[in-house]
Amino acid sequence: MQAIEKVAIIGAGLVGQGWAIVFARAFKQVVISDKGEADTIRASLTAAAAALAKAGLGPAPGDVMARIDVATSLHDAVASADYVQESVFERLDVKREVSLAIDAALPEHAFVGSSTSGFPASHFTAECRRRDRFLVAHPVNPPHLVPMVEIVPAPWTDPVVALRTRALMDEVGQSPVSLDREIPGFVLNRLQGALLDEAFALLGEGYASADDIDRAVRDGLGLRWAFMGPFETIDLNAPGGLADYARRLGPMYAEFANQRDPDRRWRDEAIASAEAQRRAALPADRLAGRRDWRDAMLMRILKSKHRDEYTG
């Protein structure tokens, strides 16, 4: 089994650029392939690496950039890679076409993770010659700030490829979540969807404002969920641990769910109300600035978590 030294990133959008930083800061040799202007891509990568270094979360930007080549040829990038992270536009026909192009250039030993958030690999790799080497490796945006990666095999993916993708993600400091098989939304978006369904229902039925529902998460649940998942949270919330918690509170939670309309579509009026309240809180022309704030806050939260892991 060959060590992974060379990584090809296909697509230099925000996701692809984040991946380039993830692999380069972990001492991998990276080629990022895109039809865009190389200087523009390089400038944007340098800025992201500099922000990371400034936050104390990465090495000097020059060190990171020294390990990244920006190239136009997908074929050349893939042909010399041990691992390929496909990060092209989220459209099924685009994913299919690019997967076939990767397949044609893929070295015997290499394998391919797709950054898709919505499509199972079985929907766009069926015609690939080496389809056993393809799976989903779904990050959260931006991958160099949010470590979670969902690894989702297609029915024909070689199980060894899934294990090696997990090992690679661990090695470069990401946090892999392995799915046994495909399911729409994978794990992360299904969990997010379940919470959003309830949030829209509470808003639509007039129980609380959008900002107050947000507060229940950002000043309540989310503080713990930033460093413990839902199972560990309840495990610590009953004297005897998780099973004790389920015995005490399971019936209460079942009662909440059973009162709800099982059709959990978001109602138009609830969406309109949430949108109006958000625009009153944040005019549309300040969305971009708020996204920068979000990324700065993510770095701060990450740093407060890391200190514990390294010195705690």
Add this chain to the structure above:
Amino acid sequence: MQAIEKVAIIGAGLVGQGWAIVFARAFKQVVISDKGEADTIRASLTAAAAALAKAGLGPAPGDVMARIDVATSLHDAVASADYVQESVFERLDVKREVSLAIDAALPEHAFVGSSTSGFPASHFTAECRRRDRFLVAHPVNPPHLVPMVEIVPAPWTDPVVALRTRALMDEVGQSPVSLDREIPGFVLNRLQGALLDEAFALLGEGYASADDIDRAVRDGLGLRWAFMGPFETIDLNAPGGLADYARRLGPMYAEFANQRDPDRRWRDEAIASAEAQRRAALPADRLAGRRDWRDAMLMRILKSKHRDEYTG
């Protein structure tokens, strides 16, 4: 309208003690009433205040303790209070009895918030003479580390009391969530329940391990939810904001929900599996130590958020 200077806390368990610190660090005069040993309660309060100060999140413990009296008489504590935070044992008959005792001593201008996590105020204040002065003010444990408080009026609560409770919580640095009316679980536990339902379903159906589902939250969703709620999160995740996000992704989320069994009870096998995986990760005799770690992490996360609010 009288300013709130004196606060009575009824019950000196973990929740009551947390409330005592919340109000005392915000310059309120606090009496905490309990039948327990005053020296033991004072020692435990001092330790919590010291941990807070050490984390840079509170004043010197001596300053906090100088504003807290520990007393045994509920009547005397309530009779001189502007606001009462009832924090006794979570059992309906206990809540009823203590509410009647508070009612009997309550000054004309004062009002009462209950820390109950499970019972609407209408279930235990119906017989109070001044039941229009009672509502739920539900914190997360421990209240001096997790700022969210749910304010839930009974049908007979004076709306002014709900508004004044919100203003008080704002003033002392908590983060109030106002509910329009009673609903089982309020907002926080309904949101937590929705996410737990999906987590248990994914685990029970064998899609991922308990630890990997936890990772999807602690290294993914939860990093953002520590400083933005679910609505702000999706508002920043589509170019045009929340309504744009709902238009693009609402149908996908509806599809997830519609595949699910509408009976969202946690299956016994899923609970047993989660418990077994948690005990393999953390033996039961280490639960208490892990709770200390949780509180230390909460302080670290809080501090990284506060810096932004105060200087950002």
